Amino acid sequence: MIRLDGLRVRVGSFDLVDISFEVPTGGYALIIGPTGSGKTTLLDAIAGHAPLLAGRVLAHGRDVSSLPPEQRRLGIVYQQYHLFPHLSVGENIAYGLRYAAGDGSEATATRVRALAGLLGITALLERGVRGLSGGEQQRVAIARALAPRPSVLLLDEPFAAVDPATRTILRRELRVLHEAEGITTLQVTHDFDDALRLGDMVAVMAEGHIVQQGRPEDVFRYPNSAFVARFVGTGNVVAGQVERTGEPGADGRFAARFVSGTLELHVIADREGLAHAVIRPEDLLLSSTPLPGSIRNRIEVVVERVEHLGPVVQVQLAAGRDLVAAVTTATASDLGLRPGVRVWLGLKATAVHLV
Amino acid sequence: MIRLDGLRVRVGSFDLVDISFEVPTGGYALIIGPTGSGKTTLLDAIAGHAPLLAGRVLAHGRDVSSLPPEQRRLGIVYQQYHLFPHLSVGENIAYGLRYAAGDGSEATATRVRALAGLLGITALLERGVRGLSGGEQQRVAIARALAPRPSVLLLDEPFAAVDPATRTILRRELRVLHEAEGITTLQVTHDFDDALRLGDMVAVMAEGHIVQQGRPEDVFRYPNSAFVARFVGTGNVVAGQVERTGEPGADGRFAARFVSGTLELHVIADREGLAHAVIRPEDLLLSSTPLPGSIRNRIEVVVERVEHLGPVVQVQLAAGRDLVAAVTTATASDLGLRPGVRVWLGLKATAVHLV
């Protein structure tokens, strides 16, 4: 377990305020935010390289806030991996074992071989670290961080320095490794995909604050602001005006109309006035005739562009505002979607999330 | 139109051999490849900054191979944008207009304002370039490159320096800009998503060679090697053995069995022996009972992990080999997919692409 308790940190121009977050033992949590939101500074503060102005860092119940970095037992892997260039791969991995309990050349060698086996880098042990590929460097850096059995693993943008193809492989490996070792992990990233694929918990940072936290699927589905919606890529974010059309129910929510330019949608709202409508692309249903049943919004729209992205097809629509819908390849070919085609758009009132 | 005709370039340790590629007038082409495949060296060679050992570069029919960079009329935007730090945004954009036909302070100012309007950076014109965000820098760099009306626009990893959220916005803007200006564009990237979203044409590079080229959808669907399949992220790539089970038809293709460990698939092949099977995740159909009809492969498998990625759910399956299937959110909840659940996997013999 690692718990951040009201952290306040200032390094250079970065100012982190009131950061509170908890990762349960064995959990995998991510802190995501755009470049410059202070993510790396936060990792440095946790690891003891940036002084805390306020708050505490607890690792498995122990307050480590005033301990020097070497006594916090936190493994760290930086974005550029930062392998020791004057040591071989094996020496890099063994670096932290000098201080491990039960140190000894045999115990060290065993641990290094075990980790190298786990990460598939046994063949590299005798080599220098120059000339390793990005993926190999990452594996060595992870093995090095795990060797002294830290209580928490901190990862700083571990996939930013590799291509997307390698990223997919490394992501899978990291997940498997996490499940095998069960080590509490905290990763900072700017890529929400990492959170969806790896995390149990996610916190979104902006300008030194945590603006939303929760399970990745929940943050993705119910972002609490237009910023979060745009940043996690929930989909369509449209600014407009909410006007009440029905009486509030027991929960205070009421039927309303959301107006943005010439786009008008039936929605369920809990307040009137200016708001953003967040609509997931897969909730926009396309059909050749108006959809029947409980779907309140039915609009005839024109297809502007069709993008085939593997399993999904993204369809950009002119509907007063530009909207993006996601459909399956099969649906796209059934409807003959291509620029200029007119189709019916269906959208449930409850699928419009107002923030 | 830009045509590369048997280029051979050596810069440092990069050795590009026999690069031939053509982008039609007004087209948008991408060259993709992993880090170190020589993509940036190729752009430098096209722009005249790296000498050609062999071959020619033709821009709109004109052989520019022996012209100095300033006479090639190729606009270039580098990955880190490289704005002139001693000039304002407006001066950056106007930089190349000094040599434009009909030069004059009024014509220059008009062109700068027009481009700034097109890219939404009018408010920045008087500012210095320090402190601009990544997205703003990119817009300025593109405006600067477009100002002298180059015949071809060269882009070097234009989205690598911004976060994924900004990337989505910039990608859309660039596409709109490309459609509005109709300028022939050649981009190098390591992200196949760029190709799917932007490109009319794509060439995949590996170790200094072009290993496959064509329309992005075709390369994605029919990769010609395991390397390309993995790099473009087609999905499952499984190494195994092809054994003929039927007589060859008129086209030389025959029914066969593909064996990899305990996984056995009915496939259509054109040769026997060692091969890789490439299977797109969306072609793996999941159901609670064996699927009927023309689907030759029906296997009972166990769900290992479920990842919710917005519109699609990725399901990792234990089927002798690990396979990844992509299904819609609706299907995933209908089948109650979660780790440990047993489901039936269906796969058409024709959906297995052997390379």
Add this chain to the structure above:
Amino acid sequence: MLALLGSMLILFIVGPLVRLLFMASPSGLGSALADPELQASIALTVMCATAATAIAAALGVPLAYLLARARFPGRRLLLGIVDLPVVIPHPVAGIALLLFLGRHSAVGGALASLGLEFVSHVPGIVAGMLFVSAPILVSGAREAFVTVDPKLERVARSLGDSAWGCFRRVTLPLAGRGILAGGILAWARSVSEFGSIVILTYNPKVASILIFDRFTAYGLPAAVPAAVLLLMVALAVFALVRLVEPREHR
């Protein structure tokens, strides 16, 4: 602990200079300023240092640009040669220049027949200064050029600049402060030179030789006012470099 060791070194550098500055009475400094021989010698020093720096800039900036940008066989050797004067004992440099530029050598003889005499003439002072200060200017300018990203030049070329246009519009403006700082340091190094000039051209006397001369002829008190004055010039120049120098360097 680290700070303690370090501050001993700082003290060893600052102490003597502060002590020297405090030695000069205002009246002593005033009479030094009014001393015509000292005036003439400082004027000569400034003039020669300026000439040496101008020559070093004219020949050294192009060299620095080549060393920063071009990759050619022998580049590392040239880098070595340019820095060589730093390790040559100053009187040895003086003797080498004397042999090279004296009337009896091929080069010196040819130049003398053109009316350019070095030994015991003003050009000898400039030659000594140039020899020791050129490396400083070249390495400063080279570092300034290295900090200009070649991709900026590539962008400028693709926007229509010729090689020279790009140098003038992009490279030089961006490297300018660094080159200027190198030039000022080279100028200060020229002013500070003594060991080679004392061998090449004792008369007319530059300031450092005048101070030495007075010290040996009349003892310490006679040399102090002039020394303080020259130290002040050096400190002023040094402060100037610090102001000019690009901040990112540090």
Add this chain to the structure above:
Amino acid sequence: MLALLGSMLILFIVGPLVRLLFMASPSGLGSALADPELQASIALTVMCATAATAIAAALGVPLAYLLARARFPGRRLLLGIVDLPVVIPHPVAGIALLLFLGRHSAVGGALASLGLEFVSHVPGIVAGMLFVSAPILVSGAREAFVTVDPKLERVARSLGDSAWGCFRRVTLPLAGRGILAGGILAWARSVSEFGSIVILTYNPKVASILIFDRFTAYGLPAAVPAAVLLLMVALAVFALVRLVEPREHR
């Protein structure tokens, strides 16, 4: 064009040195090597330069580390002070040291009562050498430390190293070559010093003073063999630096 201007400067540096090297006949060099006064003076020079470099390293490497890593008020001022001796005219430095370390000053008096005399004694030579060479060692070591990514140190700390352990196991091994190169250059600069030593301690004579002395007393031919010998030492040291220096620097 650039290359032409540049090669004139290269020629101006290489020409005199080559000319000097060619002046020495093997017999002249042989008798120089057998000259007991020159032998003693070279031995003295080497000894003093080594002592000065050792002191500069002991005090300067910690300072260089602080300047490379720590951020504290006055850091820029310290950076300036460390580089200051480069612009001080050498005889002025000599006079300043004379005043600071002489028997009549507080510091010099205190040290003299401990038996450490500078003026006209060997420690004066070491002081002059230290003053001019310490900046070279500090700036070389500082640059070497700057090239060691602080994140490597953070990784080492997170793996259990104390601040000292991390310095010893990571920082020093990675900065070692750069520090060594700085030390060798500082040593060479010590050997080359003349202007401050000539004021502090004319006797016993270090090599550069001996050469000057012979030049003034007996003329050029008497000074050349010793000059060639000292030049060869300088060139050898210089070649050594180039071999030691990390390649990435250039």
